[in-house]
Amino acid sequence: MLYIGTKSGNIYQLNTENLKLAKQVISQDTILKTIGEDLKKPGSVEVIEEHPTKEDHLLIGYSRSLIVLWDNQNK
Numbered sequence: 178m179l180y181i182g183t184k185s186g187n188i189y190q191l192n193t194e195n196l197k198l199a200k201q202v203i204s205q206d207t208i209l210k211t212i213g214e215d216l217k218k219p220g221s222v223e224v225i226e227e228h229p230t231k232e233d234h235l236l237i238g239y240s241r242s243l244i245v246l247w248d249n250q251n252k
Contacts, residue, residue, distance in 0.1 A: 182222025220242035
């Protein structure tokens with residue numbers, strides 16, 4: 178699975194075996210529901226890394242200094 182971050186802050190998942198986008202999208206709106214009001218404009222996705230020990234967790238870095246630990250199973 179390849180994660181693709183966009184300028185709008187959304188993250189798409191591309192299956193590299195068949196080159197099809199997964200239906201699940203990690204939207205910036207979903208992430209923003211879980212953070213404080215002062216960070217509501219994090220900008221574009223700059224970095225996506227899988228957690229080193231938990232394969233269902235992602236670290237997402239945004240251009241305006243927000244870093245999110247995302248649990249892909251529990252959203």
